Amino acid sequence: MVQRAPTAEEILSTVRGSDRRVTLAKRTVVEVLVRARGHLTAEEITSAVQRLRPEVSPSTVYRILEEFEELNIVVHSHLGQAAAVYHLAGAVHGHLTCEHCKQTIEISAAHFDALSKELQKAYGFQLDRHHVALSGTCARCRDNQRATR
Ligand SMILES: [Zn+2]
Ligand SMILES: [Zn+2]
Numbered sequence: 001m002v003q004r005a006p007t008a009e010e011i012l013s014t015v016r017g018s019d020r021r022v023t024l025a026k027r028t029v030v031e032v033l034v035r036a037r038g039h040l041t042a043e044e045i046t047s048a049v050q051r052l053r054p055e056v057s058p059s060t061v062y063r064i065l066e067e068f069e070e071l072n073i074v075v076h077s078h079l080g081q082a083a084a085v086y087h088l089a090g091a092v093h094g095h096l097t098c099e100h101c102k103q104t105i106e107i108s109a110a111h112f113d114a115l116s117k118e119l120q121k122a123y124g125f126q127l128d129r130h131h132v133a134l135s136g137t138c139a140r141c142r143d144n145q146r147a148t149r
């Protein structure tokens with residue numbers, strides 16, 4: 001099931017509800033995350049925030065991202081070798097990364113249902129569907145490989 005991504009106001013009410021302060025910097029980070037709807041590194045989030053509020057320091061943005069992770073507002077994933085990327089928690093899905101062209105394909109987390117159940121049963125292991133991408137070769141790169149062979 002694909003969950004609807006939360007709105008900025010819903011996210012800020014989660015912050016307030018956890019007895020934390022809503023600062024202008026937090027509000028700006030939320031704005032950036034809601035608008036992005038994609039994968040952003042902490043560095044990209046910082047420069048987007050600073051475009052709106054130049055006075056917000058990178059360390060403030062990093063602290064806010066940590067706090068938001070604790071509150072389950074954002075999650076991060078690792079797509080290949082690059083820096084971790086951040087998502088709003090409502091938009092969680094799986095990731096496939098092509099080892100050749102480095103593109104990332106978002107897939108429904110439901111693809112992991114059967115595997116998840118099996119791993120749970122066989123190893124008592126709980127799979128995190130989102131944290132790390134599966135690597136492989138995308139359809140286009142496979143076509144190119146076949147063509148050159
Ligand atoms: Zn991680
Ligand atoms: Zn590829």
Ligand SMILES: [Zn+2]
Pocket residue numbers: 038039077087093094095106
């Ligand atoms: Zn993603």
